[in-house]
Amino acid sequence: xxxxxxxxxxxxxxxxxxxxxxxxxxxxxxxxxxxxxxxxxxxxxxxxxxxxxxxxxxxxxxxxxxxxxxxxxxxxxxxxxxxxxxxxxxxxxxxxxxxxxxxxxxxxxxxxxxxxxxxxxxxxxxxxxxxxxxxxxxxxxxxxxxxxxxxxxxxxxxxxxxxxxxxxxxxxxxxxxxxxxxxxxxxxxxxxxxxxxxxxxxxxxxxxxxxxxxxxxxxxxxxxxxxxxxxxxxxxxxxxxxxxxxxxxxxxxxxxxxxxxxxxxxxxxxxxxxxxxxxxxxxxxxxxxxxxxxxxxxxxxxxxxxxxxxxxxxxxxxxxxxxxxxxxxxxxxxxxxxxxxx
Amino acid sequence: xxxxxxxxxxxxxxxxxxxxxxxxxxxxxxxxxxxxxxxxxxxxxxxxxxxxxxxxxxxxxxxxxxxxxxxxxxxxxxxxxxxxxxxxxxxxxxxxxxxxxxxxxxxxxxxxxxxxxxxxxxxxxxxxxxxxxxxxxxxxxxxxxxxxxxxxxxxxxxxxxxxxxxxxxxxxxxxxxxxxxxxxxxxxxxxxxxxxxxxxxxxxxxxxxxxxxxxxxxxxxxxxxxxxxxxxxxxxxxxxxxxxxxxxxxxxxxxxxxxxxxxxxxxxxxxxxxxxxxxxxxxxxxxxxxxxxxxxxxxxxxxxxxxxxxxxxxxxxxxxxxxxxxxxxxxxxxxxxxxxxxxxxxxxxxxxxxxxxxxxxxxxxxxxxxxxxxxxxxxxxxxxxxxxxxxxxxxxxxxxxxxxxxxxxxxxxxxxxxxxxxxxxxxxxxxxxxxxxxxxxxxxxxxxxxxxxxxxxxxxxxxxxxxxxxxxxxxxxxxxxxxxxxxxxxxxxxxxxxxx
Ligand SMILES: Nc1ncnc2c1ncn2[C@@H]1O[C@H](COP(=O)(O)OP(=O)(O)OP(=O)(O)O)[C@@H](O)[C@H]1O
Ligand SMILES: [Mg+2]
Numbered sequence: 001x002x003x004x005x006x007x008x009x010x011x012x013x014x015x016x017x018x019x020x021x022x023x024x025x026x027x028x029x030x031x032x033x034x035x036x037x038x039x040x041x042x043x044x045x046x047x048x049x050x051x052x053x054x055x056x057x058x059x060x061x062x063x064x065x066x067x068x069x070x071x072x073x074x075x076x077x078x079x080x081x082x083x084x085x086x087x088x089x090x091x092x093x094x095x096x097x098x099x100x101x102x103x104x105x106x107x108x109x110x111x112x113x114x115x116x117x118x119x120x121x122x123x124x125x126x127x128x129x130x131x132x133x134x135x136x137x138x139x140x141x142x143x144x145x146x147x148x149x150x151x152x153x154x155x156x157x158x159x160x161x162x163x164x165x166x167x168x169x170x171x172x173x174x175x176x177x178x179x180x181x182x183x184x185x186x187x188x189x190x191x192x193x194x195x196x197x198x199x200x201x202x203x204x205x206x207x208x209x210x211x212x213x214x215x216x217x218x219x220x221x222x223x224x225x226x227x228x229x230x231x232x233x234x235x236x237x238x239x240x241x242x243x244x245x246x247x248x249x250x251x252x253x254x255x256x257x258x259x260x261x262x263x264x265x266x267x268x269x270x271x272x273x274x275x276x277x278x279x280x281x282x283x284x285x286x287x288x289x290x291x292x293x294x295x296x297x298x299x300x301x302x303x304x305x306x307x308x309x310x311x312x313x314x315x316x317x318x319x320x321x322x323x324x325x326x327x328x329x330x331x332x333x334x335x336x337x338x339x340x341x342x
Numbered sequence: 343x344x345x346x347x348x349x350x351x352x353x354x355x356x357x358x359x360x361x362x363x364x365x366x367x368x369x370x371x372x373x374x375x376x377x378x379x380x381x382x383x384x385x386x387x388x389x390x391x392x393x394x395x396x397x398x399x400x401x402x403x404x405x406x407x408x409x410x411x412x413x414x415x416x417x418x419x420x421x422x423x424x425x426x427x428x429x430x431x432x433x434x435x436x437x438x439x440x441x442x443x444x445x446x447x448x449x450x451x452x453x454x455x456x457x458x459x460x461x462x463x464x465x466x467x468x469x470x471x472x473x474x475x476x477x478x479x480x481x482x483x484x485x486x487x488x489x490x491x492x493x494x495x496x497x498x499x500x501x502x503x504x505x506x507x508x509x510x511x512x513x514x515x516x517x518x519x520x521x522x523x524x525x526x527x528x529x530x531x532x533x534x535x536x537x538x539x540x541x542x543x544x545x546x547x548x549x550x551x552x553x554x555x556x557x558x559x560x561x562x563x564x565x566x567x568x569x570x571x572x573x574x575x576x577x578x579x580x581x582x583x584x585x586x587x588x589x590x591x592x593x594x595x596x597x598x599x600x601x602x603x604x605x606x607x608x609x610x611x612x613x614x615x616x617x618x619x620x621x622x623x624x625x626x627x628x629x630x631x632x633x634x635x636x637x638x639x640x641x642x643x644x645x646x647x648x649x650x651x652x653x654x655x656x657x658x659x660x661x662x663x664x665x666x667x668x669x670x671x672x673x674x675x676x677x678x679x680x681x682x683x684x685x686x687x688x689x690x691x692x693x694x695x696x697x698x699x700x701x702x703x704x705x706x707x708x709x710x711x712x713x714x715x716x717x718x719x720x721x722x723x724x725x726x727x728x729x730x731x732x733x734x735x736x737x738x739x740x741x742x743x744x745x746x747x748x749x750x751x752x753x754x755x756x757x758x759x760x761x762x763x764x765x766x767x768x769x770x771x772x773x774x775x776x777x778x779x780x781x782x783x784x785x786x787x788x789x790x791x792x793x794x795x796x797x798x799x800x801x802x803x804x805x806x807x808x809x810x811x812x813x814x815x816x817x818x819x820x821x822x823x824x825x826x827x828x829x830x831x832x833x834x835x836x837x838x839x840x841x842x
Contacts, residue, residue, distance in 0.1 A: 207713050213698075214706060220692045223655065225706045225759065226679030284697065 026278035026285060026333035030293045030326070033276075037297060041304030048307045055186075061299035062192040063088075063251040065292075067270040069199040070243030072291045073236045075274050076203070076216045078283025079143040081240045083132065085267035086154035087125050088248030089260070093158045095121035095174060095249045096167035096258035107165045114171030122245055128154055129241025133234035143237070151267075158260055166259040170252055178253020188250050195243065200288035212236065216283025268323075273298055276326035280334055297322070348411060350375045350539050351396065351508060356405035358391055360746060363737060365391040366403070367563040373508065373539045378530055380550035380571060381543040383560030383583055384778040385750025386736050389543050390432055392560075393510045396541075397429040398422030428506035432513045432543075432749045432776065433691055436497050438486025443468035445485050446500050475499045476525045490689055491517035491641030491804065502529055509533065510541045513749070515549060516775045517688065519640035519804050520839060527553045545750075545778050547576045559583055584780050598832040602814055607631035609667075610798035611652070611767050616661030621647040622822045625661070629767060629798040634789060636813025637802045639842055644822040645802040646688070649771050652800070653685035654678035666766060679707075682766030686756050688775060693756045694744055700755055701726035701740035707759045729758035734784060750777045757785070767798045774808050786811055806835045818842050 021028065042049035067084050074081045097109045098117035112120070128150060135146040170178070177187045203209035211232050215222045223229050247266075252258040277294025279286025301322060305315045349372040358366040366388045373379055381389050394400050395407075398416035407414050409425060416422045422429075436445050443461075444451065446468040452460045468481040477495055485493055494517045501509060511530075515523050530540055530553060544550050550557060551571050559567040559582040567582040607630035616625040622644045629635045639645055650656040652663070654672035663670050665681045672678045678685075684707070687693050695703050705712075705722035712721050726740040733754045735747070744752060753776050760768060773789070774782040789812050793799055801812045809816055816833060818826040818841040826841040 205716050207709050207715065207717060210702070210706075210709065210717055214695060214702075217695045217697055218692075221695055222706075223675050224653075224685065224687055224693050226675045226684070227706070228674060228676035230674070231676075284695075 022336045025336055026280065026330065027290065029329045029333070030276055030278045030290065030297060033322075033326075034293055034297050034300065037300045037304065041300065041307060045304070045307035048304055053303065053307075057296070057299040057303045058189045059186050060303060061273075061295045062186070062188040063247045063254065064266060064269045064273055064298070065192040065295050066195050066247035066250065067244050067266055068273045068291050068295060069195050069288065070236075070240030071270050072199060072274050072279060072286070072288055073203070073212060074143070074240045075271075075279050075281065076212050076283055076286060077233055077236050078216045078219070078281075079136070079233065079236070080271075081132070081143065081147045081237065081244075082267065083128070083147040083150035083154055084240060084244040084270055085263040085265075086151040086158070087128050087241050087244040088251060088266060089263040090128070090154040090158040090161070090248070091121050091125040091245035092170075092248035092252030092262070093161050093167070093258045093260075094124050096170050096252060097161045099167075099169045099171055101167050101169050105165060105167055105169075107162060107167055109167070114173060117171050118174065118249070121249060122242065124157075125241045125245025125248070126238055129238035130234075132241060133237040136237060137230035137234045155260075162258065162260055164260065166257050168257050170249070170258070174249050175253045178250040179256070188254055191246075191250060195246070196288055196292060203287050208232075208235070213284055216280075216285075218284070269298060272323050272326070275330055276323065278330065278333065281327075281330055282334055285334070294326075297326075347374055349373055349408075350410055352406075352408040352411075353392075353396070354406040354408070356392065356395060356403055356407075358388075358395060358400060358403040363746070364563055366395075369405075369560075369563075369565050371558065371565065373541060375507070375539050376534055376537045377556060378534050378540045378542055378554045380554030380557040381541060381560065382545070382547060382550055382557065382579055384562075385754075385776075385781055386748035387560035387583075387778075388563045389560050390512055390749060393429060393512055393541060393543065396422070396508070397427055397510060423506075426505075426507040427510070428501045428504045428508070429510040430498050430501045430512060430514050434490065434493055434497060434689065436485055436493050438484070438493075440485060441465075441482050442472070442479055442485050442488070442496060443481035445496055446471060446481070446503075448500065471503050472496065472499055475502070475529065476522070489642050489646050491519070491522075494518065495522060498526065502533065507537070508539045508541075510543075512543045513545065513776055514542075515544060515546065516772070517641060517804065520806075522641065523549065545776065545782075547579055547779075550579070551576060561585065580779055583778065598834045599810055600832050601816070601828055601830055603830040604815070605630065605632050607633055607796070607798075610665065611800075612662075612664040613652075614662045614664070616648070616651065616658050616663070618644075618647050618651065618656065618658045618822075620822065622651075622658070625819075625822070625824055627817055627824065627827075629800055631796045631798050632793055633814050634793055634799045634801055634812050636809035636816040637800060637819055638806060638809040638816055638838055639804065639819035641804050643819045643842070645804070645819060646771070647822075648819070649685060649687070649769050649800075649802055652678070652767070652769050653683055679765070683769065684760040684765035684767070685769045686760065686771060686773060688772040690749070690752045690756055690776075694752060696745035697743060699741050700730065700735070700744055700747070703744050703755050704729055704740075704759045704762075708762045711763055725762050726758075729761055732761075733758055733788070734781075750781055753777060754781065754784075757788070761788070761792075764792055764795060764797055767800070768792065769800045769802070771802045772804070772808065773801060773812075774803075774805075782811075806838045809838070810835065 047053060067088060071081055071084055095117050098112045098120050100111035101107060101109055132146055132150050135141045136143050177191055180187045211227055215229055215232050219229060248263060273294040274291050275281060276297050277290035279290045351373040353371040356366050356369045369392060371392060383389050395403050398419040398421050401417050443465045447464055452463050454460050465481040472479060498514050534540055542554055554571045557569055557571050557574060558565055559579060561583060609628045610631050611629040614626050617623055637645060647656060651658050654675045654677050663672060670681050701723045704726040708725060712718055723740050730738050730740055735751050735754050744755060774785050777785060789799060801809060803809050816828040817824050820842055
C-alpha cells in the first residue's frame, strides 16, 4: 500500500503538561474550589472541620445526590430535566398517600401495604419520566420545554393528592432508609453513595454508558453510527425521573412530612451540583465523579456559611455567585478543550 | 513570475507542534499579490496547519511572520480578518441554523442607524452576490437544509466576496460539480487579476495545475518543492508529494474504460419506485453481492437523499426497499444497521466524535457485538489498531483524540468503523474526498477487497474519477431521476458528464 513516507512521521510523545492541565480544567477547577472552600471554613470556624459536621454535610447532600445521579445522565446527553424536583415531590407525596395516615390527617388517602405503596410510587415517577421521554423523542419537544411542562404537571398531581394538607407516615422501609442509621451511619447517606457508585459504574464500564457519552458528544454522529439515539435519550429521561422519585421518597421520610412545594430548592441544587462539578452543559464530558465533587462544593458552602454566622440573605447571593463562577468555568473549559483538539 | 516584487505575505522557518506531533518543521512560504498559489501534499503533510497559522487560528508557533514586509503576529482569527485575510476551511464552518443570507454576511450584517439588521437589504444583497456566482437559492432558507455541496459553495462565495486581499481555500472543490468548479476558477482568476493573493489547496492535481501560477509541495511537515505551475507535471508533483513515481497511482479516465459484465451475484438490495419530494423521482435499481454500483450525478441530484433513505435517516414518500429478499421500512439508522446496511456520509463532522479518541470512534459500531453489557476496552483498542494499520492512519496511535488527526486521516477513520464486521450493503458517499493520491489508492484497494468478500457496495459521488475508479456498473442521477445506466460497456469521464 501507499503512504510509505508518512510512516516515518514522528510518533507523538506525551503531550505537554500545560496541554494536559488545560484539557483537565473542568475536573481540576471544581476540585480546587472544594479544597479552598473547605480550608476557608476550617480556618474561619472551629466547629466546621469536625467529624460530626462532616457527617452533617454528607446527610445534607444525600437527597440532592440521589437526584443528581439521574440528572448527570441527562446533562451528559446535552439535555436537561427541569422536572426533577417536582417529580421527587410527587413521588414522596404518593408514597405517603398510599400509606395509612393518622386519623387527624385530613387526606382522602388510599392505604395499602408498604411494598405496594413503594411500587406504586416508583411506577408513578417512571411513568412521568416516560412521558418526558416520549415528548422528547417521539413528538420532538425540546427537553427544556417538555420538562418545564412536566414540572407543572407533577406539581399539579401533588396538589391534587394532598390538597394543601400535610401527611406524615410513609412505609417502614422508606422511613428506615430516609431517617434511620446503621452503626452510626445514616441509611440515606449509604443509599446516596450506592446510587452514585452505581451511576458511575454504568457510565464508565457499560456499553449504555459509552452510548450516553457518544450521544452527548455528537448526536448526529451517534445516529450515523447506527445507535438508537431516541432509545438512549428516552432511557435517560426515565432514569432521571426514577432517581428523583427515590430521592423524593427518602426525602419525605428524612424531613418527616410530605407536602406541597417541599422540594423546590432541589431543582437548582441538583443542577448546580452537576454543573459546578464540571459536567459539560454541551454534553459528552464529565460524569458522576464530577457530580460528587459538585455536591461537596455545594454542601460545604451551605453548611460552612451556617458555621460562620453570615447574614442569611447574603448567603443566597453568595450561592448565586459561586454558581455563576462555575458556569463560566464550565463554558470556558469547553472552549479550551475545543481549542486543544481543534 | 513573481520575481522582483515583494510578497504580501512571507513566512520564514515556521515550526508548529501539537504536543509531541510536529506538524510543520521550518517551512518557508511566500505569497504575492495577484497570484494563485497551489498547495499539495499527502494527508497530514501540514497544509491546513500552515494555512490556519496564516488565518490566525493557531496563534502559537515559532518562526517569522511578515505581512507587507512588516513582522506581524495574529492573536486570533479576528486579527487576521482585520488584516484582510479570509479562509475557507477544509471542514465546513457555516452556521447551519442561520439563513443563507445571514451566513453570507456572517459577522457584518448591514444595519440601519438604530443598529437593527436590515433583513430585506441583506437578503437582496446576498441573493445578488450568490447569483453572480451562479448560485440560485432562496436567501432566506435555512442553510442547514441545503445539500452540503451548496453549503460549501455559499461559504466560498462569502469568503471570496468579503473583500479580503488574501484568500485561502482549503480543499474547496471537494463537493462541487465540474461546472461549479469552472465557475469557481473563473472567479479566482478574476480576483487574481484584481490583485488578490490566493492560496488554493487541493488533492486534485489537475485542478492545481490548471488554476495556479505557483505550486508548493509539502511532505511530512516540510516544504519539498516550489515551482511555477507551467514548468511542472502531474507526475513530478506526485513524486515530490509521496517520494516515488506516481504514474501508476492516478488515472485521468479520459480514455474509455470497459465495464465488466454482471457477475450474476445475488441481489442484496432492490429499490423500487423510490420518491422523496422534489429530490427523488421513481428511482429503481438493484445492488448485487460482489459488485460495486456507482451512482454519479452533480451536486443536488438527489444522491445525498438517496443515501440517507438507504440508511434510515430519511423516510421516502413512496417506493419499496428490499434488503436480502425482505421488504424493509428502515425507520431508523439502528433499524438500517440491523438490516445489514452501513453508511459513510460525505461529511466527517457528522460522522465522527472529535473529542473522543480514535479507538472509540472506530469501535462504536462494533460495541454491540463485542460487549453485551460491560465494555472491553482492550478488545476495542485491538480492533481499532488493526484498522489503523490496515488503512495506514497517521499517526498510528488509537488513544489520540480524533480532532488531532488531519482531515484525510479522519476520513479514513470514518471508513474504518464499518470494516471490522462488514455489513451486507455498504453505502459510501464520496469515499475518497479529501484523500491524497496514495490514500485514494488505498481506498480503492479496500473497496475491492470488500467486494471480493461478497459485499454489495454503492458508491455515490459527484467526482467522475471516484465513480470510474471503483464502480462495476454506473447509474447517472439527474434531478432526482435515474437517466442512464452504464453496464457492460465502455465509459469515460466525458460520457459520464454528458449523461449528467
Ligand atoms: N489541533 C491539532 N492537534 C494535534 N495535532 C494536529 C492538530 N491539527 C493537525 N494536527 C496534526 O498535524 C499534522 C498535519 O495536519 P494538517 O491538518 O495540517 O494536514 P493536511 O496537510 O491538511 O492534511 P489533509 O490533506 O489530510 O487535510 C497531522 O499529523 C495532524 O495529525
Ligand atoms: Mg487539511
